[in-house]
Amino acid sequence: MALASAASAQHDYPNKPIRFIVPYPPGGSTDPQARMAAQKLTERWGQPVIVDNRGGANTIIGTDAVAKAPPDGYTILLGSNALATSPALFPHLPYDTLKDFDPVATIAKSHNILVLNPSVPANTLQELIALAKAKPGQLNYASSGVGANVHLVGELFNIVAGTKMQHVPYKGSGPALSDLIGGQVQLSFQTPISVVAHIKSGKLKPIAVTGDKRLAALPQVPTFAEAGLPQYDPTLGWFGIVAPAGTPRVIIDKMSSAMAAILATPDTQEFLTKQGMEPLISTPEQMNAMIRAQIDKYAKIVKAANIKMGN
Secondary structure (H helix, E strand, O other), X not given: OHHHXXXXXXXXXXXXXXXXXXXXXXXXXXXXXXXHHHHHHHHHHOOOEEEEEXXXXXXXXXXXXXXXXXXXXXXXXXXXXXXXXXXXXXOOOOOOOOOOEEEEEEEEEEOOEEEEOOOOXXXXXXXXXXXXXXXXXXXXXXXXXXXXXXHHHHHHHHXXXXXXXXXXXXXXXXXXXXXXXXXXXXXXXXXXXXXXXHHHOOOOEEEEEOOOOXXXXXXXXXXXXXXXXXXXXXXXXXXXXXXXXXXXXXXXXXXXXXXXXXHOOHHHHHHHHHOOEEEOXXXXXXXXXXXXXXXXXXXHHHHHHOOOOOO
């Protein structure tokens, strides 16, 4: 009878509110995607999906809360590539990304644009690489902090291009972008939504964009492959849903198929495009493979660049 009751509860899922933990402070760049997904799932299921911002400790606080939550589908996490970078950056995590979570569904992926302050005497990727090699350690690139995605993307560029650009971490993307525009640093790898307006106003100079195609908002900006560095292929930033390990497969499948249907709608695609992102539909197995590949890739970058958190 107990087994029958549990099975019935799974097939009736959801029959009460769902807590959607976002491991970032409110108002950040992740909030729009989380709130969009929560709203769409609420509309689809008739049960409230409530966004709960649990920022702090480089996403560890909110992520750990989900790792330790009951695996019943009523506490889920807005996962990101932080799930893949944290194991390399923090050796003593209170959770194991691969053992303590079940991937459910991806939501979107983002790109990075390499942008320069207009004073930098380079107008193409090859000119920038030549300049960086001629002045090792003299070109500075800004990021939102040590271990942030932009930091790792920048270090991968150094490895692939054979340059020695200096990383300058800031406390957030806002101050980093402000100093980039002001000329205190020379370049950065920013998200499209952060820099499109500054590019169009001439405050920043775009050089290349990650991914396999140009951005609709900036069709004049080549991809890194088009610009002559096809081997530079940083893992794109992404957002998605993960659940505590052991969540019943019927619940994971229901949530995964719901997100796939939501992402296929024109209004959701338009919303994400305006956020500078692309819809990313995947099965739980595909998401799991992506996370595993990212963990390996980021571990190599962190080791090669000798990145130490807190230094």
